[in-house]
Amino acid sequence: MDMLSLPTVLIVDDDRTSRTVLADLLYGECRVLLAKDGPSALQRVREEPEICLLLLDIAMPGMDGYEVLQALHANPRTAHVAVIFISGLNDARSEEQGLLLGAVDYVVKPIRPAIARIRIRNHLRLIAQRKELERLASRDGLTGIANRRSFDESLQVVCQLAARRKESLGLSMIDVDFFKQYNDLYGHPAGDDALRRIAQVVASFARRPYDLAARYGGEEFVLLLPGVPDLDHLLERLRTDVMALGLPNAGSDVASVVTISIGAVHISAGGRHDPALLLEQADAMLYQAKHQGRNRVVSGAYASTSRF
Ligand SMILES: [Mg+2]
Missing domain, CATH: 3.40.50.2300 (Response regulator)
Structure with missing residues (x-):
């Protein structure tokens, strides 16, 4: 049973x-x-x-x-x-x-x-x-994975659980590179299809009960993973898995296919954290990934005070 x-x-x-x-x-x-x-x-x-x-x-x-x-x-x-x-x-x-x-x-x-x-x-x-x-x-209508509302509700709960279980926690923000160009070149139905396929790849990295993959909005996704020992390695695989979809994007300056940029923050086991700050820092990491040339993972340890 x-x-x-x-x-x-x-x-x-x-x-x-x-x-x-x-x-x-x-x-x-x-x-x-x-x-x-x-x-x-x-x-x-x-x-x-x-x-x-x-x-x-x-x-x-x-x-x-x-x-x-x-x-x-x-x-x-x-x-x-x-x-x-x-x-x-x-x-x-x-x-x-x-x-x-x-x-x-x-x-x-x-x-x-x-x-x-x-x-x-x-x-x-x-x-x-x-x-x-x-x-x-709580589902996103286009991609079928969790939506923003559901993510916002879960973030607090998962953060508390991770703290109580003394588990590490990783929050990643994922953004599709040159997606506006993709839509302009191939049309919105193709853009929707690309988002669906990327969502499936992102969701395939959230397999355990408290893992969460969600569409955060537009071409942005979030991935919340408690207790993953080597987050960077896993995210690197996510990045290459999306490239392996082989969705041609002639509008991209960095590759011939659709790519993603990932900003991630990780909290070591037993660490205390504020969900809002965690989100803010993941967003800042994503900004760096974009700024450094896209199609890459930029991650860092959670800082207990705001950097801004
Ligand atoms: Mg009684």
Whole structure:
């Protein structure tokens, strides 16, 4: 069974037996994580962006389930996580309060396993459908890879993950050389086709779950790669792979075929960084690559203060 393709659900209950019963119930349906109180549940959700659903007890010492839900929804980064209350509070008032606060469902303990499983499964299906819609909205219409909006949203998350996992991180900005000339010479349909083919090459370098290739705008792409030990080597291969497409460009001053310039910034493992500054520095590297004659990779280490 491929656990990575299953949705991730966090069970939050102070009672060990309740946690076990629910975990057994969901065996094979999803990847299950456990928390025994509110604060540790909130921390887990912040650390694991894969968590899409909380099965949340209400009566817990310290922080109750209502408070956990409110804290979850108060944070824009965790507000999308769905909550099903699983509670021993078997009265209309508690249920009403839970649903009013924004829970998607309310299941009374002791649970009826077969029914609880179906209800949870239905919610997971709705969550998957919503995710698919979001995925479609995050695609660039021309090239089919991620769009700018999606990149902007992911940058912060990937930066935080890399810092937490003490991984290195590389951000590259990629620009097609002499693309205006290409469009003028061969026409916009050919230009669109070139962008699609280049996008596929760029995307082929983003294979792991947190890698991200996106169209940044016009003829510009971005590539965000955590944990790549030799970024420059990889980017050099990207540059030559694009040349190997063999798209003739008689409008280019540097080659007979379409080429790209790449500006990259890398952060060493465990380094701290500001996503906006990272983007600014990658852009400055790209400018240098253009300035130094195009069809090349220019990269540098991230600097914690702005150079401008
Ligand atoms: Mg309890």
